[in-house]
Amino acid sequence: MKIDIDTVLREHGIQPSAQRVAVAQYVLNTTAHPTAEKVAAEVRKTFPMISRATVYNTLNLMVEHGLLREFVLDDGTTVFDANVGSHHHFVDDETGRIHDIPWDSLKVSKLEALEGFEVREYQVVLRGRLRGTSRRRS
Amino acid sequence: MKIDIDTVLREHGIQPSAQRVAVAQYVLNTTAHPTAEKVAAEVRKTFPMISRATVYNTLNLMVEHGLLREFVLDDGTTVFDANVGSHHHFVDDETGRIHDIPWDSLKVSKLEALEGFEVREYQVVLRGRLRGTSRRRS
DNA sequence: ACACGCGCAAGACTAAGTCTAACTTTAGAC
DNA sequence: GTCTAAAGTTAGACTTAGTCTTGCGCGTGT
Incomplete structure (x- = not known):
């Protein structure tokens, strides 16, 4: 460990x-x-x-x-992530906590079609609630 | 206008x-x-x-x-965007300027497969250079 | 052993934003 | 039109997150 x-x-x-x-x-x-x-x-x-x-x-x-x-984060606080590989982020609306989403869970297509933009990296930022959480307070 | x-x-x-x-x-x-x-x-x-x-x-x-x-933004500065419809963002590495990317230019799939996350909204943040810009300084 | 440089501590400083208290303006009642 | 209460505005104090500066101390190479 x-x-x-x-x-x-x-x-x-x-x-x-x-x-x-x-x-x-x-x-x-x-x-x-x-x-x-x-x-x-x-x-x-x-x-x-x-x-x-x-x-x-x-x-x-x-x-x-x-x-x-x-x-x-959206509220301007900056956080550190030991997971340096590519991945996406899910932000919990209720607690503000961030969860890493494995890169392969999502697929972004049509990137090639972006005329005029040379994309070096990208990431999907999702926002919402954890399903089935019985309202644990931070 | x-x-x-x-x-x-x-x-x-x-x-x-x-x-x-x-x-x-x-x-x-x-x-x-x-x-x-x-x-x-x-x-x-x-x-x-x-x-x-x-x-x-x-x-x-x-x-x-x-x-x-x-x-x-990634560097923590917060900016305002009059474009309130859904869209993605492209951040220019060189100038830091943000460009709106129309929602339909990209497609994110497999969202349903995210067990345990109830996604309310999401957005793709891209980063890179503008193609063919002759290095205009900010 | 010595000195040089790297890293550390403490606190001053800065930038972005919020809060407060007092003042001004506005809308509506008369 | 005048009055009053509510809403809006102001200047500046305050807060928070982060950077910068200065000086000290320790370790390392020769």
């Missing part, structure tokens, strides 16, 4: 440090799509002295080095 | 005022997907005394009443 974070960082060209490992440890092992502040809060549970700037620096570093993906 | 803004507002249940008309006048007649600050700047050209709060209030009002749509 939890491989050697130290190695993962190094493999992606990031020099490890206690703080960076702590951040990576958390953010690479959750599917919760946390915000930067959430990451900071979590990490501080085991590493109380880490500064905000370091958390932000580390997250940005990880994004730059392809270890993490940044995603901005 | 420019219908009676006063009437449009009233038809959507918004009591017109000089400030509101000025904001609506601009934002309903552009396809530029402006930010709130951009709207404020534009409106001030003809209405210098309008306050920031009023611009924000008016834009939010218009969104609530379905005259406008809010859209958050």
Whole structure:
């Protein structure tokens, strides 16, 4: 479950440090799509002295080095996603939580027909409710 | 081209005022997907005394009443779109500008197969370059 | 051992947006 | 037309998320 974070960082060209490992440890092992502040809060549970700037620096570093993906929600909050492969997103209207949708669950066609646009990447953003949820409050 | 803004507002249940008309006048007649600050700047050209709060209030009002749509870009900036019908978005990597893609240009299939998700709406967000643009700088 | 550089901390700073309190305008009643 | 209450507007304080700056300390290579 939890491989050697130290190695993962190094493999992606990031020099490890206690703080960076702590951040990576958390953010690479959750599917919760946390915000930067959430990451900071979590990490501080085991590493109380880490500064905000370091958390932000580390997250940005990880994004730059392809270890993490940044995603901005409709309400403007930006969250991080350890799932760096292509996938779509479903946003729960009620809780705001994001769920990853496997790439192959959806198919977008007619992309070729877009005259004048050279598409590098795309993604479907869905919004709605989870079916059969008995209203769990966040 | 420019219908009676006063009437449009009233038809959507918004009591017109000089400030509101000025904001609506601009934002309903552009396809530029402006930010709130951009709207404020534009409106001030003809209405210098309008306050920031009023611009924000008016834009939010218009969104609530379905005259406008809010859209958050990947970098977290939120912009407004007078095109309230369903459509997709293409974000130009180079300039950051957004282009509306007609709903029927793309087709998303297999939506039904999403077990457990009750989709209320969705949208494809594409990213890339405009084809054949001779690098116009923003 | 030494110095150089990288990373970290703390807090100042910025940008975008919301909130508040006081003032002004408007619509409707008389 | 005048009055009043409600609605709208203003300026600026406040909040939140994030970046920048400055200085310190530790590790590493020679």
